[in-house]
Amino acid sequence: MDVFAEQGYSGATISEIERRVGLAAGTGSLYRHFPSKEALLREAVEYEVTRCRTEAESARAGLPHVGDPVERQVQRFRQALQDIQRFDRLFRLMLNDGARVPELADAVWTAVGRRVERRATSEEDVLDAIALTSLGGYHLFSLMQGRPFNGVPEEQLIRLLAELSNPGVAGRQPAAS
Amino acid sequence: MDVFAEQGYSGATISEIERRVGLAAGTGSLYRHFPSKEALLREAVEYEVTRCRTEAESARAGLPHVGDPVERQVQRFRQALQDIQRFDRLFRLMLNDGARVPELADAVWTAVGRRVERRATSEEDVLDAIALTSLGGYHLFSLMQGRPFNGVPEEQLIRLLAELSNPGVAGRQPAAS
C-alpha cells in the first residue's frame, strides 16, 4: 500500500515492493505470494479497507459521551479528520488510479461518510458537506504543503467548524431577504 | 498536461502523448520538439501555470463591484472555486508527482491563495482556511465521486460558506467559556 500510494500503480515497481518487505529486489520472489501486480493491488486495497474500517470503529468505541452540543460536534469532526487521515493512502490511490479498482470508491465513501445519493439541498446537508469537504481539503492541502495548511492548526479548524455547524446554539440567522 | 494529470508522470507514455497531439505513436517524433520526458513535463507545467494565472486574472477583471458583504463573499468564493477548477490538472500532478517538480507547489499556492507562512490562529485566518479547504475538498471529492459531492450543488455550498464567513452580519457569537 505504501508504494502504491506514494508512486501510483504504474510508478510502483515490483522490485521496490520486494525491497520494502525484505525480499531481494528484482528477483521476482513476490510472485510466490501473488500471481500478478494487479492481483497484489486488489488484495492490498481490500486489506487496507478492512484495516481502516476496523480502526475507525474501535476508535469510536472508546469515546466518552459528551453533553454540550458544540463539544459533541468537536468530537465528531475530530473523528472525521482521523478517519480521513487513516484512509489517506486509499484516498491518494483513488485520485491517481481510481479507474483501476472500481470498487474502491464505494468502499471508501461508505466508510468515511455515507454517500448521499439524492440531490442534497437542505441547510443541514450543506453544513455537513462543508465540514467534510473542509476536513478533507485541509488534509490534502496540508499534504501538498508539507505542513498544516496555511499555518492553521488542526484543532482550531475543528473548533470553528463545530461552532459554525451549530445554528441552534449560536443563533446564526439566514441571509437577509 | 492532460496525459500527465490523468496518468501521473510514470503512467504517461510518450506514445500516448504523441497520439494526442496527432503524431504517429511510438515513433519518437516528440523528441524533435523536446529533449526528454522530464523536460516536456517541466515545460508543460510552466505553460499551464501561466495559462491558469492569466485566465484567473482576466476572469477577475470583468467582475462587477458588489456592495452587499455576503454577496461580495459569494463572488469571492465563486472565483476561488473556479481558480481551483482551473488549476485542477496542476493540483492532481502536485498530489501524484509533487516531488518531481519542486517549484510547482510554490507556483500554485501563490496563485490560488497566497500561502501563509506564520502560524495562523486568528478567527479570520481560520475562517479563510475553512472556505479554501472546503472549496478544495469539494472539488477533489466531487472528482472522486464523479458528480457534485454528496449531491450538494456548487452554488449552495458557496452561499452557505459566504453566510458563515460574515461574523459581522450574522452576529454569530464565539463558543461559551
Place this chain on the structure above:
DNA sequence: GTCTATAACCAGATAGAC
C-alpha cells in the same frame, strides 16, 4: 520460501531517410 537466471515486453531515446 527464497534466490539465479532468463524470457518477453515495453518504454524512453537516437540516427537517418524523406
Place this chain on the structure above:
DNA sequence: GTCTATCTGGTTATAGAC
C-alpha cells in the same frame, strides 16, 4: 517536421536450483 528502424534499459513474469 515526420516517419522507419533500432538501441538500451528497466519491468513484469516464469522456470528451476537450493
